[in-house]
Structures are given as structure tokens and as C-alpha cells.
Amino acid sequence: MKVIKYYDIEEKFFEYDEIEEITVVRKIINDVRKNGDKALKKYTKQFDKTDLEQIQINDTEIENAYKMASKDEITAIEKASANIREFSRKQKEQFKNFEFEMKKGVFTGQTVNPINRVGIYVPGGNFPLVSTLLMCAIPAQVAGVSEIAVSSPPTYKNNIHPLILATAYILKIKEIFKLGGAQAIAAMAYGTETVRKVDKIFGPGNKYVTFAKREVFGTVGIDFIAGPSEIMIIADETAEAKIIAADLLSQAEHDKSAMPILATTSKQLGEKVIIEIEEQLKKLATKAIATQSIKNKGLVILLSNIEEGIELANKRGPEHLELHIKEPEMFLDALHNYGSLFLGKYSVEALGDYASGINHTLPTNTTSRYTGGLSVKDFLKLQTTLRVTKEGLEELGPVAEKLAAIEGLHAHGESIRIRYEK
Numbered sequence: 443m444k445v446i447k448y449y450d451i452e453e454k455f456f457e458y459d460e461i462e463e464i465t466v467v468r469k470i471i472n473d474v475r476k477n478g479d480k481a482l483k484k485y486t487k488q489f490d491k492t493d494l495e496q497i498q499i500n501d502t503e504i505e506n507a508y509k510m511a512s513k514d515e516i517t518a519i520e521k522a523s524a525n526i527r528e529f530s531r532k533q534k535e536q537f538k539n540f541e542f543e544m545k546k547g548v549f550t551g552q553t554v555n556p557i558n559r560v561g562i563y564v565p566g567g568n569f570p571l572v573s574t575l576l577m578c579a580i581p582a583q584v585a586g587v588s589e590i591a592v593s594s595p596p597t598y599k600n601n602i603h604p605l606i607l608a609t610a611y612i613l614k615i616k617e618i619f620k621l622g623g624a625q626a627i628a629a630m631a632y633g634t635e636t637v638r639k640v641d642k643i644f645g646p647g648n649k650y651v652t653f654a655k656r657e658v659f660g661t662v663g664i665d666f667i668a669g670p671s672e673i674m675i676i677a678d679e680t681a682e683a684k685i686i687a688a689d690l691l692s693q694a695e696h697d698k699s700a701m702p703i704l705a706t707t708s709k710q711l712g713e714k715v716i717i718e719i720e721e722q723l724k725k726l727a728t729k730a731i732a733t734q735s736i737k738n739k740g741l742v743i744l745l746s747n748i749e750e751g752i753e754l755a756n757k758r759g760p761e762h763l764e765l766h767i768k769e770p771e772m773f774l775d776a777l778h779n780y781g782s783l784f785l786g787k788y789s790v791e792a793l794g795d796y797a798s799g800i801n802h803t804l805p806t807n808t809t810s811r812y813t814g815g816l817s818v819k820d821f822l823k824l825q826t827t828l829r830v831t832k833e834g835l836e837e838l839g840p841v842a843e844k845l846a847a848i849e850g851l852h853a854h855g856e857s858i859r860i861r862y863e864k
Contacts (some may be wrong), residue, residue, distance in 0.1 A: 443716050443740035448750045451743065452619040456757045458808050461667060464653045471628040471657055487623040490566075492600045494621070497636045499602065499618040507607035511670035519609055521574060522797045524679035526576055527593040529799030530584040533818040539576070541827065547834025551827040556586035557663075559638070560821065563645035565596035566622055570605040577801050577816065578644045578665075579613050585821035586615055589641055590615050593630060595622020623647075624654035631658035644816070646803070669807035670739075673791060674752035674760035677706045681766035683714035685787055687722050689764060690740070691717070691732050692792055698734035703760070706752045712742040752776050759810035762791045779810045835861060 473481040483494045491506045492597050508516075541551030564579045570650060575592065582590055592615055594602045610618055619637055621629055628646075633639035642663035643835030673693040675686055690695055690702035706712050719736060723729050745751050752773055755763055757780035763839060767773075770785040782794050795802045803816035830838070839858045846854035 443736055443742050445742045451580045456532045459632040462649055465625045467650055467653045470624040474628035475626050475632045479636050480627050482629055489623055490595050490597055492596045497619055501616060504607045504611045507604035508611035510604050511608040518613055523576055525799035526580045530581045530818050534584050537822055545837050547831035549829040553825045553827060555823050557821050559639050559640045560587050561591045561640035561643045563626060563647055564606055565647055566593040566595035570603035571607050572609045573796055574611050574645055577803050579601045581818045582821045591617045591618045593621045593626040596620040606636055624650045627651060627654035627658055631662045632785060665820060670856055671696040671807055672701040672761040674755060675764045675766060677711060677766040679708040680768055683711060683718045686715045687718035689791060691722055693737035694732040695728035698731055698738060701739040702737040703741045705745055705754055709744055754767050759808045761804045761806045766856045781805050781810050781815050
């Protein structure tokens with residue numbers, strides 16, 4: 443890991459990394475729009491080496507996958523589901539319908555309605571990301587979304603991993619498609635003979651999926667553009683090197699471009715953490731990826747004081763931010779930019795990934811400057827209403843009429859005046 447002082451950090455560290463342009467993604471999207479299922483089968487054979495007879499998984503396959511899962515696996519999924527659902531319900535309480543009389547005869551209001559149909563992309567591979575399905579589908583269900591379609595590539599023995607299907611069974615999701623990559627995003631955005639288009643797409647993916655989501659935005663909504671995983675740990679001399687090293691590696695194993703960062707007031711701690719990382723890497727199953735991540739993006743940033751660490755976090759806006767310092771709660775109000783915040787050594791980030799109930803779909807690449815993580819709100823539409831009496835029109839009409847005249851929008855003013863005359 444590279445060791446630098448806070449004031450030696452280059453300004454580029456705090457800047458947004460532009461998403462890579464991938465020309466072939468546009469070609470795939472246009473092909474799917476034009477040729478539908480035929481294009482989906484072509485690209486699934488090309489990229490996933492699978493001949494698709496049926497694009498959609500049937501109910502029997504979903505139920506059989508559930509029966510194949512072990513009791514311990516089902517119990518863990520169900521317990522995590524319960525916590526995510528409980529937290530999502532608490533979030534939902536913050537969004538309510540209302541109407542109030544702002545001025546005499548002027549009633550303004552808000553209605554909260556769920557999105558009708560959403561698509562969830564779950565990455566494939568030998569290690570099923572069941573937590574992605576939980577974190578996206580449960581807030582959608584709590585929000586009241588009536589239709590949820592799931593897409594995941596058939597990269598596990600020419601099928602979707604059975605634990606993803608088992609999770610769908612637990613969540614009572616039946617619309618599942620054996621599709622991955624940019625072609626899956628195109629199918630959900632524009633529809634095909636088999637896949638009905640959705641209103642908004644959720645879920646992470648590789649660079650092809652990410653660029654495809656950006657390309658279809660507007661036709662459909664998307665959650666956000668996610669980059670490689672990040673963790674920043676602010677620590678003082680009271681922190682434990684073994685714990686810090688383990689938490690840095692937990693993010694480093696995601697991707698060779700992941701960003702594991704320790705910012706500390708203790709040079710000695712930084713040195714111990716570097717040694718501990720080397721020791722823990724020796725027995726880590728994901729050593730190859732984690733080693734590359736540590737080499738490419740790993741940093742130990744030396745701070746003069748904790749306040750510098752707070753400034754650093756607010757400027758960078760890390761996806762995951764851990765505080766391993768004395769009385770971490772003291773700095774809660776000073777921190778503004780992060781995906782999720784973890785206070786104290788027992789608040790391990792991995793609990794946020796899986797079991798605590800908070801959502802692990804979080805902003806990366808400095809974007810926590812303007813957005814938070816995925817929540818029930820992302821599946822809701824906050825819509826406004828206006829109900830005006832004659833008395834209310836007499837109160838507000840002249841104001842609106844004058845503003846219309848200032849802007850030169852005469853029909854706007856006339857639409858108000860005509861009501862006076864009437």
C-alpha cells in the first residue's frame with residue numbers, strides 16, 4: 443500500500459472518474475430493440491456460451507431450487523430478509539400523503555405512489571449475489587411495486603445460480619429471465635416478445651451493464667451509475683490493526699479496481715496494518731483480486747488530526763466510511779458525504795452488506811456528494827396536487843399573472859384572467 447500525507451493528495455483523488463464509453467454496447471442495445479428475443483439468444487450464446495431454449499425461468503425451476511438449498515442457507519436468507527424489510531418499512535413511514543391549506547382557499551398536497559414495474563439485474567458467476575436481490579426487491583415490495591422482473595445471466599452450469607432462484611422463491615418473485623450483460627438491460631428497457639419493458643432498472647453489474655444503464659436512461663429510470671467498491675477507514679491510535687486490515691481486504695476482494703483506504707493519525711498503526719494485510723492475504727481465497735486492488739488503489743493517508751480525516755471524507759465521499767476512533771459519535775454531525783457510515787469497531791461494514799437491514803446499494807466515485815444509497819424512496823413517486831377555490835384564485839391569481847407577464851408567456855396570464863371574467 444502506498445503511504446502519503448493528507449496534504450500530498452492530488453486533486454484528482456477528489457474528482458469524478460468518467461464512465462468508459464463502450465461502442466459495442468450501443469450496437470447490442472439497438473440489435474435487441476430491433477430483433478428482440480432473437481438478439482437475446484444470439485448474445486447469450488456469444489457471451490455466456492449458453493443456448494437458450496426458454497428465456498424465462500418457470501415456476502417449477504424456482505421451487506426446485508428452493509428445495510435444493512440447505513436449511514442453514516434458507517435460514518440466513520430469511521433472517522436477512524426480515525431485517526431489510528423492517529428497516530424498509532421504517533423508511534416508508536417517512537413518506538406520506540398530505541394536503542394542507544397554504545393560503546385561504548389554496549390547498550396544496552402530496553401523493554406518494556409506487557412505481558408500477560421495475561427490473562432488477564443480479565450479476566451471475568459461481569458466487570451468487572443473493573444480497574443484491576434482497577437489497578433491491580424488498581424495498582420495492584415495501585414501497586408497493588406491483589411487478590418485479592429479475593434478470594441474471596446463465597453463467598452457473600448454463601443456468602441462473604440456484605440460490606438466486608431460491609431467494610426469489612422466498613421473496614415470492616416469479617418473473618425471472620436468464621439474461622445478462624447489456625442485452626439484459628436493453629430487454630428490460632425496451633421489451634421483447636418475452637420480456638415486458640419496465641419503468642426503472644436497479645442493480646449493479648460490470649462495465650458493460652453500467653454503460654448500458656446509462657444509455658437507456660430516459661427511456662427508463664435507473665438507480666444510479668455505480669463504480670468499483672470503496673472503503674475509507676478513519677482511525678486513531680486506539681484502533682486494532684487486525685480488524686482494520688480485515689475490513690480493507692473485505693472491499694479489496696470485490697474487484698481489482700476497488701479502493702481500500704486507511705486514514706490515520708497514527709503512523710505506527712499504518713505500518714502495522716500494512717504488515718497485517720500481507721499476513722491475511724496469505725490465507726485469503728480471493729487473494730489474487732485483493733492483492734491487485736491493494737496494489738492499484740490501496741492507500742494509507744497520514745493525518746495530523748481527526749479533523750483532517752473528516753475533511754478528507756467529506757471531500758471524497760466514500761461508499762463505505764468506518765470510524766475506528768475514540769467516541770466516534772462526536773463526529774457524526776460533521777460528516778456529510780458517504781454512502782453508509784459505520785461507527786466503532788463492532789459496526790463492521792459486512793453487516794451492512796448482508797444482515798443489519800440497511801441497504802448495501804450505495805453511491806461510489808464521489809457521487810455521495812449529491813445522493814444517498816438505495817432506499818424505499820427510489821421505488822416511490824412523490825407527486826403534488828393543487829386544489830383552489832374562487833377565493834384562493836383571487837389571492838394567488840394576480841401574482842401568477844404578473845410573473846407570466848414578466849416571462850412573456852401571455853397564454854399563461856390569459857388562462858388566469860379568463861377565470862376572473864367568468
